[in-house]
């Protein structure tokens with residue numbers, strides 16, 4: 664039997680897609696959330712992590728007692744998506760799913776500047792400057808690509824005719840952007856329809872409804 668333990672902070676961030684993959688697949692896992700307020704606990708744990716950061720996924724084979732630890736959120740997401748059948752149905756679909764994930768990672772670079780400005784309590788003026796000058800131009804290009812993919816695919820998913828981890832990642836990012844006031848569903852009907860579809864995925868609905876307020 665395989666036992667999974669996902670370790671991340673008590674936020675959605677880079678751990679959320681992996682959590683969603685477990686719920687989507689109906690596979691049990693231990694969802695360890697390290698408090699972001701408990702710096703001491705994190706600094707202690709940090710020493711024993713493979714690359715010094717979170718998330719990490721521990722995979723234990725209870726028969727052989729062999730355990731592996733996977734660092735890097737995309738490596739974890741891709742591993743779980745492959746294990747559970749959400750990585751794409753052919754090598755070509757898998758390549759496109761990976762391309763969408765890479766596009767998201769590219770967008771994360773400017774988005775991180777905004778997260779940092781908010782987290783370090785920069786002035787409202789500075790936060791708005793980062794939003795307008797750095798994040799919005801990148802977001803416009805990113806949205807163009809997503810809308811093109813959705814426009815070319817009648818299934819309503821980004822790649823192929825079933826849900827993949829790329830759909831989870833992009834939908835989760837739209838939730839984040841909505842929180843920042845950078846995604847307004849009424850102004851982006853194609854993306855709004857997609858977001859709604861993923862948020863209403865039957866096996867994920869209960870998880871979304873019960874997700875901790877801090878993870879909303």
Ligand SMILES: N[C@@H](CCC(=O)N[C@@H](CS)C(=O)NCC(=O)O)C(=O)O
Nearest residue numbers: 676677715716717718734735736737
């Ligand atoms: N490229 C890595 C980035 C991981 C990362 O930045 N983790 C942050 C939390 S989102 C972290 O562990 N911060 C604490 C630290 O670096 O000490 C991934 O995708 O997993």
